[in-house]
Amino acid sequence: MKANKTQITRWAQGAQPLSQLDELAEEEPLEIQVDTRSVCVTMRTPGHDEELAAGFLFTEGLITERRQVLKIQRHPRNELGNVLNVFLNGVAVDFAQLTRHVFASSSCGLCGKATIQAVHRRFKPIRTKWPVRAETLLALPAQLRSAQEAFGRTGGLHAAAIFSSGGKLIVVREDVGRHNAVDKVLGYGLLRGLLPFNRHILMVSGRASFEIVQKAVAARVPVVAAISAPSSLAVQLASESGQTLAGFVRGDRLNVYSGRERIRF
């Protein structure tokens, strides 16, 4: 994980301000191109960009399998490596859909319900009943933290990780954008042929929003766990997608918002 050193002023009440060198979480734009056409510019933490691009195209429903990705390469004219070209194999790309917001609306009927239906038109609900022990979920935050190399240094990064249903860490990624961290772990799975993650747990370091749960549905992840609160629409989507959603997984406690039947207390 690259970090960025900068001179800051540190101050505590009653003391003199001190000039010190500090590390920042790096944020840079990434433009994702498909067959040389721009489809997305996202602010991200540089690193694992191929995974981010693959994960983004996968969670947007554009690609479904490893073999559809012919190659991913840096744009030769961007020396900073902030433009990435994904060449696809036998995929008819609806560019109009991609450059619009994906789960956008007809002009009547825009609501959470319609948004969930739009997700389900693309990704079916999840039926697997594989159980997970509640104790296993409690052990994940400590594993996530210890795997987050950069977190201790900058305090500025979201993390996402995939664990086996038994609690074994498969992959962890960090990013200034929570959705990017999730795209990176799922892109890792796609590029290494590990998908679907259908006996797995997705853990995120912060809150669980609609977008996080939607990406989990795309990768067939049955259990999503978050250290903070989920939103109403995240709970609704998880519930209607047959997923287990746990929140406030901290210390010796957790809340289960949907799919309680998978949890062994």
Added chain:
Amino acid sequence: MKANKTQITRWAQGAQPLSQLDELAEEEPLEIQVDTRSVCVTMRTPGHDEELAAGFLFTEGLITERRQVLKIQRHPRNELGNVLNVFLNGVAVDFAQLTRHVFASSSCGLCGKATIQAVHRRFKPIRTKWPVRAETLLALPAQLRSAQEAFGRTGGLHAAAIFSSGGKLIVVREDVGRHNAVDKVLGYGLLRGLLPFNRHILMVSGRASFEIVQKAVAARVPVVAAISAPSSLAVQLASESGQTLAGFVRGDRLNVYSGRERIRF
């Protein structure tokens, strides 16, 4: 602030799982239309939607003044109020630009530096030298928290607030999206004719990203304070925009990342 009640399972290690009613931070899509054309769909916490729409159009550089907004109304065919129409007065709208990512790139030269230059082509750097006491910044988080009605209930919302340079609270808004919370406080300023906020402080409850600082530049806010860490690009943009950026404003401590000359220790 609306909240959403749901039945959850609460569990602490060694105890029996309990079924309880809990409140969730509400998340619903909002489609923003300009003169009946869709320009954006964002996931947001319902409430203060007119401010969100006005703030979004303002921070994207599409409108600059209150009088350019003719009226804002709900789409009559969306009963849930999730489609908002902004009618503009004498503004030539570049829809192609809006439906692309705004600070997107030419295909060579995409980097943080170019992104900052793109912001500065639209919004000039800030020259005001109005001072702020460090003690004033330390007092803001407690004010922000006590003003956040919903926060204690759900733990799931970002907050943004505008304070006077003396530390008086002007407006606070919450949202599941941090950028939405900022658009709401700036939209409040625009719709009430309070802009520019050029002797003010923008405080955010979490991290400070590039996007947050960019929105502050649009509203001419000279001081941005965050409870958590800023990103590298946030610091760079603040520095090149002549803004003061403070982070980790917690308890009796804070860090200053740029524009230290405004702070009176």
